[in-house]
Amino acid sequence: MTRNREPVPLEVGWKQMEAGTKKLERILDDEPGVAFKSDEYMKLYTTIYDMCTQKAPHDYTSELYDRYKMVLDKYITDTVLPSLREKHGEFLLRELVLRWKNHRIMVKWLSRFFNYLDRYYIPRRSIVGLKAVGQSCFETLVYDELKATVTSIVIAMIDEDREGQIIDRTLIKNVLDTYIELGQDLTTEHQPTRPDSGSKLYSEDFQDAFRQGTVDYYSKKAQTWIVEDTCPEYMLKAEECLQKEKERVAHYLHSSTEPTLMEAAQGELLAKLIDQILKKENSGCKVLLCDEKVEDLSRMFRLFSRIKDGLPPVSKIFQEHVNKVGMSLVKQAVDAATSKKNEKKDVVSALELDYVRKIIDLHDKYMAYVLNCFQNHTLFHKALKEAFEVVCNKDVAGCTSAELFASYCDNILRKGGIEKLSDEAIEENLDKVVKLLTYISDKDLFIEFHRKKLGRRLLFDKSGNDEQERSLLSKLKQHFGGQFTSKMEGMLNDICAAKENQAKYDEYISTNPELHPSVDLSVQVLTTGYWPTYKSSDINLPSEMVKCVEGFKEFYQSFKKHRKLNWIFSLGSCHIVGKFDVKPIELILTTYQGALLLLFNEAEKLSFSEIATQLNLSEDDTARVLHSLSCGKYKILNKEPCSRTISPNDIFEFNHKFTDKMRRIKVQLPPSDEKKKVIDDVNKDRRFAIDASLVRIMKSRKIMTHQNLVAECVEQLSRMFKPDIKMIKRRIEDLITREYLERDVDAANSYRYLA
Template sequence: MIFPTLDGIDDNLHNLIVSYINLLVLSADIHSFTQASNAPGVQEQVLIRKIIKLHDKYMAYVTDCFQNHTLFHKALKEAFEVFCNKTVTGSSSAELLATFCDNILKKGGSEKLSDEAIEETLEKVVKLLAYISDKDLFAEFYRKKLARRLLFDRSANDDHERSILTKLKQQCGGQFTSKMEGMVTDLTLARENQASFEDYLRSNSAAHPGIDLTVTVLTTGFWPSYKSFDLNLPAEMVKCVEVFKGFYETKTKHRKLTWIYSLGTCQINGKFDQKSIELIVSTYQAAVLLLFNSSDRLSYSEIMAQLNLNHDDLVRLLHSLSCAKYKILSKEPNTKTISQSDYFEFNSKFTDKLRRIKVPLPPVDERKKVVEDVDKDRRYAIDAAIVRIMKSRKVLGHQHLVSECVEQLSRMFKPDIKAIKKRIEDLITRDYLERDKENPNTFRYLA
């Protein structure tokens, strides 16, 4: 299928070609996509792989059959913008693309690819991102997953992490990747900081925390926000915190450390009747277990009071230790749910064929939090765009203000017109703008 000439295409033929290619792309392989997304147990990467394959297929048509004509590139772009912004089984394309990247880049991902294949795949993923309107949503999902790869040593290759950030920076600009680049830099500095801490301990024997301690110091502005509780640490952990604070004060007195215990992991030795087993647990789980070094039996209320945890978090912790796969604690009554009248004891009879086990916590659905954070950031972005436009224009009509705001923000997300109107009203109440007295549809900037 080759056009002998593409010069002088009139508007009617132009519209016909655009509509035809849109129809081709949107209908091609749609049945297999639907099957892939609905089949139980099929992961997100199956769908994204099929979209990549489909894009390669039609890009080859544009290049080989249509002489790389800009008209067909435009048609392909318009088609994929519609197609790639569909919601699939309740998940946005932005989330699916971020999850696909995470699977490629983390250790133990389901796809075993060579370095060259990974680079090629990442290149194609970034090309798909160009079609997605909610780029800010992708950025936040990607940042959350990047944080987990970096903090829990799950990243398979640092070079690939930097490579995709370079590609994203070229595609979306430096502001898009600035926080992510800061996260990668933070981890490099954290390794140097840990080496300095170990030197400090070697030269200050009196300051030794008593247990092996690794601390990762992060810059707040780069990383996703995490809940920080005023956890009452067991005595063993309190000394660790104090020793590190002493070390950090020798480096700087102008920074405040906020401890995020929810991101910590501990390796503790469980001495059971049959054998000792090394338990890999979260800091919170470790805090619960260490209480049983000094008490044989504790009630739910006693654990809550000693650790200063809220109900939801304590239920999650106790369930993971007494009701899940590894029953490190025995619970009375022996039910599968946690109630405030329960009592707990260390299960000395627990055994396992392995000498080292990881006790998982129930996963938390972070999707709602990510969407909320993005919505909040969008409000700030809309406010900033409106103020920027009005500061330069001084006086502007409602329609022009809305259209300029949409144009400025469309690189990162497609702003909702109702949201823009709401932000305009909010800026009026905060005395950034005022309505013209003679024409209510005209706004004036208040310096």
């Protein structure tokens, strides 16, 4: 049934609405005992509804929409603005927060009374909704007038907070929430502004000014602190300030403020003063490194990692410091070796080993800095690497780092070395040495020195532990590739096979008594390609030794018919009993020394030339052996004339009166210069490597310019050694001569590959 009703005149209905509005204002003023009852609310809602649904000319929808805004404007003009204009400072902020809160309540109630407009009239006309109108009224009449003043008050309060004064943080948060809420777009309620996105008003009217205020504040502070404080004190204050700015964002600023706020603070505290901070006199980065101020260095990394291009200057200073300390160790080692140059070889070796230990300790120390202070950052790894590449490629007292590291490995792996380490410590030291080897340019030189020393350890049973030897080879293989360790792996395998062969030989001799020699024989059969080249000569052995050699040959040929044995007597050793007048003494000698002494069983005196002829030895080898027996620590032979040098005219006689407190002595040969041979071998291998690299490159490219060919060759080979440009040029010329390459007649300074 349709309800028949009289049209409600506009002014009559509006008087009821005004009465409701007045009551709403009293409620907002916290007047006691004033509240809307449900029937009052329904009456006002129904009145608006009726006035909007009446037929023309009594449809007052448009007029009511306009009067809705008038109500809000009048309330703001008559009540809100006067109360705000009489307040100042913090009181103004409190009043603003209160008035904005009340305004939202008023808009909420009025929107309910005028709900019909929101539901039907506004969507049909596509005009601004009631809540958006309410927000716009407050923004236009209140916010636009007060925003500059309010922003200044808020920034001043934040500066007070920075100075350590107590402020009302909740008040600031509420004020800034006003900026954000007023800046939200309410024209489309189904697409609300994300709560974490901030707002245009907050960004333009507060955030930009706040950023400038932050710049001004920290600019003054930084200029004062950089003059008054040391570098650590300055960094401590800067870090504390930045931490508090981060906390400010959490307490009362919008999250969108953090990037711009931190950028502004970091810019003034760090970026603009980076050189002054790092190079601060008596307390800058260099001093912190020298004084090992780990905590301060960690803080420095944390701070400068925040700013763009903040870490490169720190890493550069770190690199320079490590380089300086490393070069100081090199100088100390050179000075020590120079002062001890006339000392025994063992003393000099100990100094060299001490230098390697110090380099290892230095690397450990600064690697700890990289891992802990500098948080494993690649920039500092690079700085450490470049610093140690300079230090580790310096020669010390005529020894390259390659030789020193090889000697160090030999010392810790050899029985009776200077270093007395546990198995765990040996493993740890080997790891560290291999890490340092990545810095040296002549890695192939280390490999060759190590192979030479490994050979001596294995052949003379001086290796402490086969597992440790294999462990080092495994580490080297991992870093440098299998082609550089395959020979040494073969050497270890040869020694294992030699032990098996010796057991078979002993069994063979025991089952063939007619072959049993008068002396015991131990033989190690080595594969030629694996081992370093050793000096070999056709020495005339004594008959006792010849019988041993022939017996072993017969044994070996019984199961290795197609293998040829090449005897290297220069590496052999023997035990001979010397029958002296006082007492017999067992002599531990080289094969050459033993063969020479046995000549004196047939003659009392022999000349230099007679000895050389009978043994079939070169003059150099004969002189070296005779020197060890007549001019060294043990004078088993008497020499005429008596002197410290051996000459071709000397006469030698067995010293029957020789004696020693020991029952067994080892007579050492004078050390030979193995270094030169190792370097020559490496240079020869390098020539082959350069040839192979050049041919490999040209085979794939066919035609290349000289500059590009040299550059690519250097790049390919630099993993193991730094090739000399002049040597590369010589190898190119040699390859042209051998018709692997030819000069390209059509292109200047280019080469063509000849298939």
